[in-house]
Amino acid sequence: MGQREAIYGSYTPGRGKQEGHHFSAETCAAVDREFKPARDLVRQWCGAEAAESFAELRILRAEVIRLGGIVEQAVGMLRQAGKNRDAAKIEAQFEIPVEVFRRMTPPG
Incomplete structure (x- = not known):
């Protein structure tokens, strides 16, 4: 997730007969906030x-x-x-x- 998804939401296409799913911008922003500390830690480990x-x-x-x-x-x-x-x-x-x-x- 990222800033774009936090503004517009995200769409996940379906497979086969399964329909796709749209995640709201609010849901994307909440997920982004929840996992940001873990992502930042991984970036720290792998980065500079x-x-x-x-x-x-x-x-x-x-x-x-x-x-x-x-x-x-x-x-x-x-x-x-x-x-x-x-x-x-x-x-x-x-x-x-x-x-x-x-x-x-x-x-x-």
Whole structure:
């Protein structure tokens, strides 16, 4: 229901032999008022906040990929310097295998 139906009413066509039905503007306005809080809540869930959350998720994912590249570089430098134990310790603390970052691409 919407503003138009609250002014003019609404017609629901029938099926087969069943006749259609006209809902008065008053009935449409009452239904619109009754369900408005639920519709507003659904719009809130699916609207701007969800889009902002998705944008934030993309930014965070890009940052994780960037930091993973830095960790990968640091681990490589440690290995070149003969610090294999330190490199392995950093990889273990990071909890994500450095090789995973080679396969990841930043969101575009």
